Amino acid sequence: MxxxxxxxxxxxxxxxxxxxxxxxxxxxxxxxxxxxxxxxxxxxxxxxxxxxxxxxxxxxxxxxxxxxxxxxxxxxxxxxxxxxxxxxxxxxxxxxxxxxxxxxxxxxxxxxxxxxxxxxxxxxxxxHQSDERRSPWSQAGWYTEASAVLTDFADRMDMGPMGRVEQVRAWARSSVLRIPTEKGHLFLKAVPDMFAYEIKLTRIFSLRYPPHIPQILAINSDRSWMLMDGFKGNLLSQVKDIAIWERALKRYARLQIDLDKSARALMNMGVPDRNIDALSSQVESLAADLPAELSVDEQDVFRRSVRLLRSLCYELMDYQVPLTLLHGDFWPGNIVVREDTQEPVFFDWSDSAVSHPFFDLPFFLDDIEDMLPGVPDVRRRLRDAYLGQWARYESPGRLRNLYRIARVIGPLHYALTYHAYVLPGMAPSVRWEMSAMLPLMVRKVLAEFEQYQKAEQ
The missing domain is CATH 3.90.79.10 (Nucleoside Triphosphate Pyrophosphohydrolase)
Incomplete structure (x- = not known):
């Protein structure tokens, strides 16, 4: 195991x-x-x-x-x-x-x-509690039914199921089942209502970007299920060749750029619209309801920074980089490098939104020196590999300035997402699973904003 x-x-x-x-x-x-x-x-x-x-x-x-x-x-x-x-x-x-x-x-x-x-x-x-936000897979009988669906599908597709259905994940965010077959693994993923758009989004992306998205074999939109074909490869977090990391970032940036004219279609599909106006308008609500895990000093600093943070949000709009798809949970553990082609496969789109594309990169680069030890200037190299794909919109210098702002507003976006959408969308009995994310993101905002202000002096 x-x-x-x-x-x-x-x-x-x-x-x-x-x-x-x-x-x-x-x-x-x-x-x-x-x-x-x-x-x-x-x-x-x-x-x-x-x-x-x-x-x-x-x-x-x-x-x-x-x-x-x-x-x-x-x-x-x-x-x-x-x-x-x-x-x-x-x-x-x-x-x-x-x-x-x-x-x-x-x-x-x-x-x-x-x-x-x-x-x-x-x-x-x-x-005995009744809550419409309770995950179906947390109810008795769900695993038995979903396992039968998975096994039956493998039979009908002549995949030759070879063993028991494994329960890979079970938490409020999703349930993932897996069955080994003669043709590889077959997966079933179910998501809660607040992430239901992931099913259609992944299905469409699997057709539009087949080298870089898991192959979706069937979906059930009413139940927010999808059946995915497995593939051989390694998580990017386990790969030590920086050239493969650079390729993954370039491919992801090109995918975002390709979707910049599809923002309205994505939102019509249910992908959340987290535009800059919406982002800025929610900062004061967060400041009035900061998590108790933050110290009094941290809360005070955040509240005193509200006006400047809102101003920094609008600075993003001074640049020509368009709003497009944001993965929302873009880290090396959500990218697999295919064994046959060495191409990246991006999965787990539950947190995606239409917003500023640069918000993903700071979190991708978290702890990058630990993941790629001994690689000279690894953070700059990967940053530039990603930013270089956006050269049609801005000069290299302005792209770097824009990224500096995104390092502050990116975690603010995630803090607001958890505060306004994710945590309220979870049943109170399971909210503890994700509650640590809100103070974590607020602290990231404070740390990055402090660094940004020092650099501006």
Whole structure:
């Protein structure tokens, strides 16, 4: 198993709330003279990467399950306790020795840790909440239905399914399933309503830019599903040849330029319109509702900077570079380099918008010296590879000046997107998954704005 994220200094223990299919009971494991939720210690520590949970519960307890969602973390003296809601998939409710079904109303009288009883109570309350923003894949039965769709499609396309359906991701932003076939992997991705436009957008892009977009084999717009053909390659973040990185940035800039006359069509498709006027008009709303994670000093500095930040937004309009498609989550982990052609493939367009194209580049270059160690002047080389594609609009000097502004307003765009759209579009019970993004982006604004002002002096 490839590990997406591992925290070397913390020991994670995953505890799983597994309900009886008829309701009213949860599964417990005997632990000496105590009882506990089924648990294990994983190597994978990203809360949204979940197939290893299904595998571990099958290997340790003989259970056939799927993950519904992460219920949250508890930091303890010896590490992190993480809790998951699980869908029990087996037809039989007979379980292995050492496991037992316990009625919910009996839990207070059983030797179950108090914190686990509280988690079960919170899970039970969540199960009975009605919220239209709740992800379909966090509901019992979804994995079974989606797996059948994926397997049936592979059969009908003569792809020859070869194994079980893997649950690659399950979090509020999306669900991703994968099945191995004789012709490679087949993927199903489902997104929430606020990202529904990604389905049509990716489908159209796969036809318009086939070398650089995953091949979409089928979509279901009503359910915000798409079936994607897998392809062989490496994440750009794993590639050490800077020439391939430069090529990826050049290809992406050309794609954005090619779409500059299609902005209206993109918006008609549902891609959000995040123009400069809209951006500037929302700064004061953010200043009045800054996240509590920011210090008093940070909040004060941001509020005192509102007028200058709004002015800087409008400076973007003094340049000829047009508004066009913005990926919105453009980092090397969302780009695959094809094994056969060494061409980049851009995926995961959930955060895309029509806005200023340069907002993507500062985040792409985050930590670039760590990703490409030992490459002289790597940040400048990659910046210039991207900016050079826009030479038809402005001189090199003006493009560099424009990029300096984008380094400040780019994170402001993302902060406003999370504040006004993404976080409100999530059910309160899962908002914690993305809540750290807002203070992170505001702090980036403050840091970049400070550097910008120093350079102007």
């Amino acid at each position: 490839t590990v997406t994220y591992h925290h070397p200094s913390l020991i994670f223990t995953y505890y799983c709330v597994i309900p009886h299919p008829e309701g009213g009971r949860v599964l417990l494991v005997k632990n000496g003279d105590r009882l506990s939720l089924p648990h294990f210690q994983p190597e994978e520590h990203h809360f949204g990467v979940v197939d290893h949970i299904n595998v571990s519960l099958a290997e340790k307890y003989g259970l056939k399950v799927a993950v519904l969602r992460c219920l949250g973390d508890e930091y303890v003296e010896d590490g992190v306790h993480r809790y998951y809601a699980i869908d029990y998939l087996a037809h039989s409710t007979q379980v292995d020795e050492g496991l037992q079904w316990a009625y919910l109303n009996e839990l207070p009288d059983l030797p179950v840790p108090k914190v686990q009883r509280a988690v079960v109570a919170r899970w039970h309350e969540w199960q």
